[in-house]
Amino acid sequence: MMIKFPRLICIICLIIFVSCKENDFEEALFRTNSDPFQDVPVIDSLKTENTVYLSWSEDIASDKFYLMRAEDSDTLEFKCIYEGTLTSFVDSALAEFSRYVYRLDKIRGQKKFYGNTYAFGYASSVRKDENECNDVESQASFLEYDLVCNLPCVRYISKTEPVIDEDWFFVEIPPLRSASIVLNQTAGLDNQSTGSDTQLMLLVKGTEPISVKQNVENLISNPTYSTRKMYFKVYPTTTGLFSADSYTAVIEYTISLKQVFKYTS
Structure with missing residues (x-):
């Protein structure tokens, strides 16, 4: 028995709809319409000597993350030290006793969203003790x-x-x-x-x-x-x-x- 033309079209559309979730059309069809949310990196300055570990949350509304860093001073001059889609970064080979201020920016399309909360990290020659993390x-x-x-x-x-x-x-x-x-x-x-x-x-x-x-x-x-x-x-x-x-x-x-x-x- 031949499948009627309208029914064939429906089946093809259904197949395309399901496959979209597994290919490049997924983002366009199922992505949120919301703007990227504000986020601030979580920092660990004591895991390794003179190294700052940073991490932040996934954000399906963001195309790309920009991790910004400024040296601690009266006037903060931020520079981008990471650009990409990962949710972590290791800021290494820092000068001992140096202090830094971090900001997480995001972009969606042509619009950039600037972080409004800062995270603070520093380069230390001391590692956390064996009882950490007992800060709470x-x-x-x-x-x-x-x-x-x-x-x-x-x-x-x-x-x-x-x-x-x-x-x-x-x-x-x-x-x-x-x-x-x-x-x-x-x-x-x-x-x-x-x-x-x-x-x-x-x-x-x-x-x-x-x-x-x-x-x-x-x-x-x-x-x-x-x-x-x-x-x-x-x-x-x-x-x-x-x-x-x-x-x-x-x-x-x-x-x-x-x-x-x-x-x-």
């Missing part, structure tokens, strides 16, 4: 033995607030028990005697922050009748952290769970 409470490190940590910090001319690293930890404390935490700053202090001030702050969740003393016990208590995970963070004080002509600082410290003993109110 949800990724806190379990403290059950001595840990060696660092807190890289950097300030920018073009940014109001410095970029300050924070380390989150938790300890498991049995019912009606207290744990003593001891911190020892190992770099950046002239006076490292017991009881002297450090450049560290300690904040136990739900309490006020305290200034850490060198080699002095800090108590975290569990007055309840069940074992609890007690969360706290260690972060630097910004007072005296940077000198007038310095823009980067690295605090190195050790943290220990010294003992667990009976809680007394």
Whole structure:
């Protein structure tokens, strides 16, 4: 039996429609009509020495990405360091202690869309410690033995607030028990005697922050009748952290769970 001409046309159109999703016509037929969205690169300055790793999100509305970089200064002069469709870039072989501001631009057709939010990165000779990434409470490190940590910090001319690293930890404390935490700053202090001030702050969740003393016990208590995970963070004080002509600082410290003993109110 012969297929009627209109039916044959419908079948051919259906085949073309389905195949379009797998060929060069897909973008034209199924692409969003929206403009590219604003995005800012995610930065890791501590994965490898003097290297900045950048990544950003896919955007089906964008034809191409332009990663722009400027040296940190009062006046930002951006230059394109990557142009293409990838969603990551490694900015390598940077001068130690150099600081950079990044912007992600996009293009669709003949229209360019400029990023309105900046990302900040820097070249460091220090890598992140083995406990990273514990910058947020949800990724806190379990403290059950001595840990060696660092807190890289950097300030920018073009940014109001410095970029300050924070380390989150938790300890498991049995019912009606207290744990003593001891911190020892190992770099950046002239006076490292017991009881002297450090450049560290300690904040136990739900309490006020305290200034850490060198080699002095800090108590975290569990007055309840069940074992609890007690969360706290260690972060630097910004007072005296940077000198007038310095823009980067690295605090190195050790943290220990010294003992667990009976809680007394």
